[in-house]
Amino acid sequence: MRSTRQRVQVSTAPEINDRIAEATRESVAYFRSHKDEIPERLTELDREWDIERAIEANASTLALSGVLLGAVSDRRWLVLPALVSAFLLQHAIQGWCPPVPILRRLGFRTADEINKERYALKALRGDFEGVGRQESTLDRVLAAVGLAPK
Numbered sequence: 001m002r003s004t005r006q007r008v009q010v011s012t013a014p015e016i017n018d019r020i021a022e023a024t025r026e027s028v029a030y031f032r033s034h035k036d037e038i039p040e041r042l043t044e045l046d047r048e049w050d051i052e053r054a055i056e057a058n059a060s061t062l063a064l065s066g067v068l069l070g071a072v073s074d075r076r077w078l079v080l081p082a083l084v085s086a087f088l089l090q091h092a093i094q095g096w097c098p099p100v101p102i103l104r105r106l107g108f109r110t111a112d113e114i115n116k117e118r119y120a121l122k123a124l125r126g127d128f129e130g131v132g133r134q135e136s137t138l139d140r141v142l143a144a145v146g147l148a149p150k
Contacts, residue, residue, distance in 0.1 A: 005112050007095025008051055012104045020109055028120045038125045045118050051100070051108040055091060058099055059084045119145075 009017055031038050049057075066080025091097035122128065122144065131144045142148045 005110075008100060008104070008110050009113075011094065011096035011100060013101070016101075016104045020104070020107065020113060023107070024109075024113065024117045024120075027117060028124070031121055032124055035125060038121050042118060042121060045114055045121075048114055049108065050111040050114055051103050052111065054103050054108050055088075055097065055099055058103075059088050 027041070031041060063081040063084045066077050066082075066084070069077035069080070087097040087099075091100070127144045131141050139148065
């Protein structure tokens with residue numbers, strides 16, 4: 001079984017992975033010169049749907065539609081939720097299911113890919129300065145990665 005962190009990328013065509021990575025690099029390069037816009041971009045990243053969320057929404061919509069159509073129209077529609085369930089299981093095990101190539105081509109990123117941009121922007125903003133030095137405190141380290149107590 002593939003690792004959770006990279007299973008979607010391993011199942012994606014290299015040119016799509018490269019396009020997504022290049023878009024992230026371009027974004028980070030832009031914000032290097034526009035640091036005042038980083039907080040807004042971080043908020044956008046917090047709202048960005050990763051591919052897992054898109055697959056879950058797609059699968060639940062199709063499954064509910066199949067159940068509804070099976071109940072009010074024709075029982076043969078119940079094949080749809082069965083197929084969707086099989087695809088979800090396949091995705092959980094392999095990191096691939098039929099919607100993955102489509103969603104990746106549309107630019108949906110994994111949570112790991114989104115986090116790479118997030119932490120690159122935080123580094124540009126200076127969130128990690130002093131982190132890892134002997135004199136840094138646990139509170140500074142936790143704050144730098146967004147885990148500071150509230």
